[in-house]
Amino acid sequence: MNVLALDTTLGACSAAVARGEPDAPDTTGAFELREREHAEAIIPMIEHVLTDAGIGYEDLDAIAVTTGPGSFTGVRVGIATARGLALALDLPLIGATSLEVMARKALEKINDAPDVLGVVVDARRGQVYMAVFDGSGSTRSVPEALTPERAVTRLPEGGHTVLVGGGAELVRQASADPKALQVVLPDLQPDAQMLARMAMTRTPEREPLRPLYLRPPDAKPQSGKAIPRRD
């Protein structure tokens, strides 16, 4: 099985291929920190990774992509690219949230597995995107857009709690007992190489893959600008 994975949701751009046995795949990937212009970088990066892996599009069995949360535009760049590839190659899609990919990456890097892992991204405008996992990477609370104060309430009491990601410090400071929370890997980003490995053991989506925005669009209904009408 060969899976191509890509991520453009947050502050990085990455593409990777996983090959071989689902439980112990070989991976080839490219990763760069990047706040902007994911749309320019991602296709050349995918082509580069395929060349590095010594395979072509025709050798692929599935396309995996992070569905969000992240910047609205970044999320759509990834989904549009993945859906375009899947359409042109007649391949199934596999989606994973940016936060669960970050969680798996964090658990690999942290030596002592925590009891509770909060993956937190600064969502700006006074909010964070957060999901909570246990020490094995299983989801305990799904991704949400929350104020740091609300985010604290999503963390289970007791046990060794670790927060990772660019919004981790915001949540720690909003806690009544900041010392009880440990912040590590504040620069953590999603990575297609981890996503590709995760996708090897996942069942493809049956429904079209949709972005996970977590926030409504910025738009206010039109009101009261019209001149009054008599009839």
Next chain:
Amino acid sequence: MLGIETSCDETAAAVVLRTGPQQGKILSNIVRAQLDDHAAYGGVVPEIAARAHVEVLDVLVAQALSETGLSWDELDGIAATAGPGLLGGVLVGLMTAKAIASARGLPFVAVNHLEAHALTPGLTDGLAPPYLLLLVSGGHTQLLIVHDLGAYERLGTTLDDALGEAFDKTAKLLGLPYPGGPEVEKCAADGDPSRFDLPRPLMGREAPDFSFAGLKTALRRQAEQHSPLSNQDVADLCASFQQAVGDVIVDRTATAINLFEKRVASMKDRNLVVAGGVAANQALRARLAQLCEKKNFVFHVPPASLCTDNGAMVAWAGAERLSRGLTDGFEFPARARWPLDPDAAPKIGAGVKA
């Protein structure tokens, strides 16, 4: 050639066959408008538009291809609008096109949305450049000489609002439903165009530019004076607005025709093309047709479905570019502003519209 268009509130995909210069045939042309998504807001909301594009575009592309009975390998290239337009939406079409082209090993062509409008008469009327183009839509109002593919000379542009925008704002002001252009035209048919005295901005000026902001303000003032408005008031306001706009368009286009005559040597090329969503307005078309008759120009208007945003024009422009070996790399960016005539000075009040 497959063409993808997502720069505003229409999601569109089409396949066009090009058999030679100014010879083409539309094999499929799928457009999904998002009117209902934006109606409550009285205008296009960029983020809502982008979200809607990404939900349906791949389905429309699949449909556009399957209607032709062609396989991916029978296509010669993939084209998408890369700007100008609403970036969130443009990126959806651009990335879908890049992904397909990369996956199938096909040439990719990044198309300028304005160029797609500008070249449409080649597909619909077999018209070869040079010709004079009046491009009037919700996002643009320009007069251009189309000298050749890729060679455009801007004679005039709006300095503030686009004409379609002026129609939409008028409709909003008068409490008419969205989209406003067709509603204003409908109401104007029952109105007295001489009842309200509205300004004709920039009329008689040497450069064929446009300005609609002052007209909109004058309309608001007149409407406020007669508030609350009767149905007849609304009809008369719409008719007076459309009359003023028509006067301006005819005057500015006549000025551009004079410039075209001076700058284009061959006088057999006396063609005026009107493109863009506002070209659907019958009253304006009738007045431009009259002008052309008077000036001894041939008047061309693509069918309504090819005046508003569509994928066929993008596919056609892509095919024209590909026929000259003009293809683009996958690092091509989405461009909010992408003037057809890079030598023309930007107009501050018009922002990306000029």
